[in-house]
Amino acid sequence: MPVVAQELRQYLIEEVAQVGGHFGAGLGVVELTLALHYSYESPSDRLVWDVGHQCYPHKILTGRRDLIRTIKQKDGLAPFPRREESPFDTFGVGHSSTSISAALGMAIANARAGDPRRVVAVIGDGAMTAGMAYEALNHAGGMDPKPDVLVILNDNRMSISENVGGLTQMLGRLMASNTLNALREGGKRLVGRGNPVARFLKRWEEHAKGMFVPSTLFEKWAFITPARSMVTTCLRCCRS
Numbered sequence: 001m002p003v004v005a006q007e008l009r010q011y012l013i014e015e016v017a018q019v020g021g022h023f024g025a026g027l028g029v030v031e032l033t034l035a036l037h038y039s040y041e042s043p044s045d046r047l048v049w050d051v052g053h054q055c056y057p058h059k060i061l062t063g064r065r066d067l068i069r070t071i072k073q074k075d076g077l078a079p080f081p082r083r084e085e086s087p088f089d090t091f092g093v094g095h096s097s098t099s100i101s102a103a104l105g106m107a108i109a110n111a112r113a114g115d116p117r118r119v120v121a122v123i124g125d126g127a128m129t130a131g132m133a134y135e136a137l138n139h140a141g142g143m144d145p146k147p148d149v150l151v152i153l154n155d156n157r158m159s160i161s162e163n164v165g166g167l168t169q170m171l172g173r174l175m176a177s178n179t180l181n182a183l184r185e186g187g188k189r190l191v192g193r194g195n196p197v198a199r200f201l202k203r204w205e206e207h208a209k210g211m212f213v214p215s216t217l218f219e220k221w222a223f224i225t226p227a228r229s230m231v232t233t234c235l236r237c238c239r240s
Contacts, residue, residue: 008033008060009030012030012068015068015069016056016071021071026053028154029154032152033054040118040120042062042088043090045117045119046119047122048119048121049081049093050097050098050122050127051094051127052079052081052094053080054124055089058081058088059071062086097130098132099121099122102121103136104121104140108147111145118148120150121151123153124153124154128153
Protein backbone atom coordinates (compact mmCIF):
# COMPACT_ATOMS: atom_id res chain seq x y z
CA MET A 1 0.00 0.00 0.00
CA PRO A 2 2.76 2.57 0.75
CA VAL A 3 4.29 1.79 -2.66
CA VAL A 4 0.95 2.30 -4.40
CA ALA A 5 0.47 5.57 -2.51
CA GLN A 6 3.87 6.82 -3.64
CA GLU A 7 3.21 5.85 -7.25
CA LEU A 8 -0.22 7.47 -7.18
CA ARG A 9 1.15 10.68 -5.70
CA GLN A 10 3.99 10.85 -8.24
CA TYR A 11 1.64 10.20 -11.16
CA LEU A 12 -0.76 12.88 -9.91
CA ILE A 13 2.06 15.42 -9.64
CA GLU A 14 3.35 14.67 -13.15
CA GLU A 15 -0.02 14.74 -14.88
CA VAL A 16 -1.68 17.68 -13.12
CA ALA A 17 1.49 19.75 -13.55
CA GLN A 18 1.00 19.45 -17.30
CA VAL A 19 -2.73 20.13 -17.60
CA GLY A 20 -3.56 22.17 -14.49
CA GLY A 21 -6.40 21.61 -12.09
CA HIS A 22 -6.89 21.19 -8.36
CA PHE A 23 -3.52 20.12 -7.02
CA GLY A 24 -3.16 20.21 -3.23
CA ALA A 25 -6.58 18.75 -2.43
CA GLY A 26 -5.85 15.52 -4.30
CA LEU A 27 -2.35 15.16 -2.88
CA GLY A 28 -3.80 15.49 0.61
CA VAL A 29 -6.11 12.47 0.26
CA VAL A 30 -3.93 9.88 -1.49
CA GLU A 31 -3.67 7.55 1.52
CA LEU A 32 -7.28 8.22 2.52
CA THR A 33 -8.51 7.36 -1.00
CA LEU A 34 -6.51 4.14 -1.02
CA ALA A 35 -7.86 3.21 2.41
CA LEU A 36 -11.46 3.78 1.32
CA HIS A 37 -11.16 1.71 -1.84
CA TYR A 38 -9.34 -1.01 0.11
CA SER A 39 -11.95 -1.13 2.87
CA TYR A 40 -15.17 -0.66 0.90
CA GLU A 41 -16.69 -2.43 -2.09
CA SER A 42 -17.10 0.57 -4.38
CA PRO A 43 -19.17 1.25 -6.41
CA SER A 44 -21.64 -1.01 -4.59
CA ASP A 45 -20.73 0.84 -1.39
CA ARG A 46 -21.18 4.55 -1.97
CA LEU A 47 -18.30 7.03 -1.63
CA VAL A 48 -19.48 10.65 -1.66
CA TRP A 49 -16.79 13.33 -2.11
CA ASP A 50 -17.63 16.84 -0.98
CA VAL A 51 -16.96 19.62 -3.51
CA GLY A 52 -14.93 17.17 -5.60
CA HIS A 53 -11.58 18.98 -5.57
CA GLN A 54 -10.04 15.94 -3.93
CA CYS A 55 -11.39 13.32 -6.35
CA TYR A 56 -8.43 13.07 -8.75
CA PRO A 57 -6.82 10.08 -6.96
CA HIS A 58 -10.27 8.46 -6.84
CA LYS A 59 -10.62 8.87 -10.61
CA ILE A 60 -7.16 7.44 -11.27
CA LEU A 61 -7.94 4.36 -9.17
CA THR A 62 -11.32 3.73 -10.82
CA GLY A 63 -10.35 3.12 -14.44
CA ARG A 64 -9.63 6.67 -15.57
CA ARG A 65 -5.86 6.78 -15.08
CA ASP A 66 -5.02 7.27 -18.77
CA LEU A 67 -7.67 9.99 -19.15
CA ILE A 68 -6.55 12.16 -16.23
CA ARG A 69 -4.58 14.38 -18.62
CA THR A 70 -7.86 15.35 -20.32
CA ILE A 71 -9.31 16.79 -17.11
CA LYS A 72 -10.90 20.22 -17.58
CA GLN A 73 -10.40 19.85 -21.35
CA LYS A 74 -13.15 19.81 -23.99
CA ASP A 75 -14.81 16.38 -23.96
CA GLY A 76 -12.37 15.29 -21.25
CA LEU A 77 -12.81 14.19 -17.67
CA ALA A 78 -14.85 16.39 -15.39
CA PRO A 79 -12.85 18.02 -12.57
CA PHE A 80 -15.48 16.82 -10.09
CA PRO A 81 -17.33 13.51 -9.56
CA ARG A 82 -19.90 13.04 -12.32
CA ARG A 83 -22.40 10.20 -12.36
CA GLU A 84 -22.58 10.10 -16.15
CA GLU A 85 -18.83 9.53 -16.28
CA SER A 86 -18.45 6.52 -14.01
CA PRO A 87 -20.51 4.28 -11.70
CA PHE A 88 -17.83 4.99 -9.06
CA ASP A 89 -18.98 8.64 -8.96
CA THR A 90 -22.08 8.20 -6.85
CA PHE A 91 -23.05 11.86 -6.52
CA GLY A 92 -22.46 14.74 -8.92
CA VAL A 93 -20.97 17.71 -7.08
CA GLY A 94 -19.22 21.01 -7.72
CA HIS A 95 -20.50 23.00 -4.78
CA SER A 96 -19.43 22.52 -1.19
CA SER A 97 -21.18 21.08 1.86
CA THR A 98 -23.54 18.67 0.09
CA SER A 99 -21.84 15.34 0.87
CA ILE A 100 -23.33 14.57 4.29
CA SER A 101 -26.89 15.27 3.13
CA ALA A 102 -26.39 13.11 0.05
CA ALA A 103 -24.80 10.27 2.01
CA LEU A 104 -27.51 10.43 4.67
CA GLY A 105 -30.21 10.20 2.02
CA MET A 106 -28.52 7.15 0.51
CA ALA A 107 -28.18 5.52 3.93
CA ILE A 108 -31.84 6.12 4.77
CA ALA A 109 -32.91 4.69 1.40
CA ASN A 110 -30.70 1.64 1.97
CA ALA A 111 -32.22 1.05 5.40
CA ARG A 112 -35.78 1.24 4.08
CA ALA A 113 -34.97 -1.14 1.22
CA GLY A 114 -33.06 -3.58 3.43
CA ASP A 115 -29.96 -2.89 1.32
CA PRO A 116 -26.70 -3.70 3.18
CA ARG A 117 -24.56 -1.33 1.12
CA ARG A 118 -22.47 1.13 3.15
CA VAL A 119 -22.15 4.88 2.62
CA VAL A 120 -19.22 7.22 3.27
CA ALA A 121 -19.06 11.02 3.01
CA VAL A 122 -15.68 12.78 2.81
CA ILE A 123 -15.86 16.47 3.71
CA GLY A 124 -13.12 19.03 4.28
CA ASP A 125 -13.01 21.50 7.12
CA GLY A 126 -13.73 24.35 4.67
CA ALA A 127 -16.97 22.71 3.51
CA MET A 128 -17.94 22.17 7.14
CA THR A 129 -18.50 25.91 7.52
CA ALA A 130 -21.77 25.87 5.57
CA GLY A 131 -25.19 25.35 7.07
CA MET A 132 -26.20 22.44 4.86
CA ALA A 133 -23.56 20.20 6.47
CA TYR A 134 -24.90 20.97 9.94
CA GLU A 135 -28.48 20.39 8.84
CA ALA A 136 -27.47 16.87 7.80
CA LEU A 137 -25.56 16.22 11.04
CA ASN A 138 -28.54 17.48 13.02
CA HIS A 139 -30.86 15.21 11.03
CA ALA A 140 -28.63 12.14 11.50
CA GLY A 141 -28.02 12.84 15.18
CA GLY A 142 -31.75 12.85 15.93
CA MET A 143 -32.60 9.61 14.15
CA ASP A 144 -33.45 6.35 15.91
CA PRO A 145 -32.11 3.92 14.88
CA LYS A 146 -28.95 5.69 13.82
CA PRO A 147 -28.23 5.65 10.09
CA ASP A 148 -25.33 3.52 8.86
CA VAL A 149 -23.21 6.35 7.47
CA LEU A 150 -19.56 7.23 7.99
CA VAL A 151 -18.50 10.89 7.83
CA ILE A 152 -14.79 11.57 7.38
CA LEU A 153 -13.78 15.09 8.33
CA ASN A 154 -10.63 15.69 6.30
CA ASP A 155 -8.50 18.25 8.15
CA ASN A 156 -5.19 17.76 6.34
CA ARG A 157 -4.05 21.40 5.98
CA MET A 158 -4.13 21.14 2.18
CA SER A 159 -6.48 24.07 1.65
CA ILE A 160 -6.33 26.44 -1.31
CA SER A 161 -5.42 29.19 1.16
CA GLU A 162 -4.68 29.43 4.87
CA ASN A 163 -7.21 27.81 7.20
CA VAL A 164 -9.05 30.46 9.21
CA GLY A 165 -12.03 30.63 11.55
CA GLY A 166 -13.29 29.06 14.72
CA LEU A 167 -13.78 25.56 13.31
CA THR A 168 -10.15 25.07 12.32
CA GLN A 169 -9.05 26.41 15.72
CA MET A 170 -11.35 23.95 17.46
CA LEU A 171 -10.03 21.04 15.40
CA GLY A 172 -6.49 22.06 16.23
CA ARG A 173 -7.25 22.01 19.96
CA LEU A 174 -9.08 18.70 19.59
CA MET A 175 -6.08 16.92 18.11
CA ALA A 176 -3.25 18.69 19.89
CA SER A 177 -3.74 17.72 23.53
CA ASN A 178 -0.21 16.56 24.34
CA THR A 179 -1.26 15.31 27.77
CA LEU A 180 -4.05 13.10 26.39
CA ASN A 181 -1.90 11.79 23.55
CA ALA A 182 0.94 10.94 25.95
CA LEU A 183 -1.42 9.08 28.29
CA ARG A 184 -2.98 7.15 25.43
CA GLU A 185 0.34 6.04 23.92
CA GLY A 186 1.83 5.25 27.33
CA GLY A 187 -1.17 3.09 28.18
CA LYS A 188 -0.83 1.15 24.92
CA ARG A 189 2.81 0.38 25.63
CA LEU A 190 2.03 -0.63 29.22
CA VAL A 191 -0.93 -2.96 28.72
CA GLY A 192 -0.50 -4.01 25.07
CA ARG A 193 -3.38 -4.63 22.67
CA GLY A 194 -6.30 -7.02 22.42
CA ASN A 195 -6.36 -8.15 26.05
CA PRO A 196 -9.23 -7.50 28.52
CA VAL A 197 -7.39 -4.62 30.23
CA ALA A 198 -6.74 -2.90 26.90
CA ARG A 199 -10.40 -3.25 25.91
CA PHE A 200 -11.52 -1.85 29.25
CA LEU A 201 -9.22 1.16 28.94
CA LYS A 202 -10.42 1.75 25.38
CA ARG A 203 -14.01 2.00 26.61
CA TRP A 204 -12.98 4.56 29.20
CA GLU A 205 -10.87 6.61 26.82
CA GLU A 206 -13.75 8.87 25.82
CA HIS A 207 -14.53 9.60 29.47
CA ALA A 208 -10.89 10.44 30.24
CA LYS A 209 -10.69 12.62 27.15
CA GLY A 210 -13.22 15.04 28.62
CA MET A 211 -10.70 15.95 31.33
CA PHE A 212 -8.32 17.38 28.72
CA VAL A 213 -10.30 18.17 25.57
CA PRO A 214 -13.70 19.92 25.55
CA SER A 215 -16.66 18.03 24.13
CA THR A 216 -17.51 18.87 20.55
CA LEU A 217 -20.75 19.50 18.76
CA PHE A 218 -20.24 16.26 16.84
CA GLU A 219 -20.24 14.23 20.04
CA LYS A 220 -23.34 15.99 21.29
CA TRP A 221 -25.09 14.91 18.09
CA ALA A 222 -24.17 11.28 18.82
CA PHE A 223 -21.16 11.30 16.53
CA ILE A 224 -18.01 9.96 18.16
CA THR A 225 -14.32 10.19 17.29
CA PRO A 226 -12.76 6.72 17.31
CA ALA A 227 -9.37 7.92 16.12
CA ARG A 228 -7.43 11.15 15.87
CA SER A 229 -4.45 12.00 13.72
CA MET A 230 -3.11 15.08 11.95
CA VAL A 231 -4.39 13.63 8.65
CA THR A 232 -8.07 12.93 9.30
CA THR A 233 -10.62 12.89 12.05
CA CYS A 234 -13.23 10.19 11.48
CA LEU A 235 -16.65 10.88 12.88
CA ARG A 236 -18.75 7.72 12.91
CA CYS A 237 -22.43 7.88 13.69
CA CYS A 238 -22.92 5.81 16.86
CA ARG A 239 -24.03 2.34 15.91
CA SER A 240 -22.92 -1.01 17.33
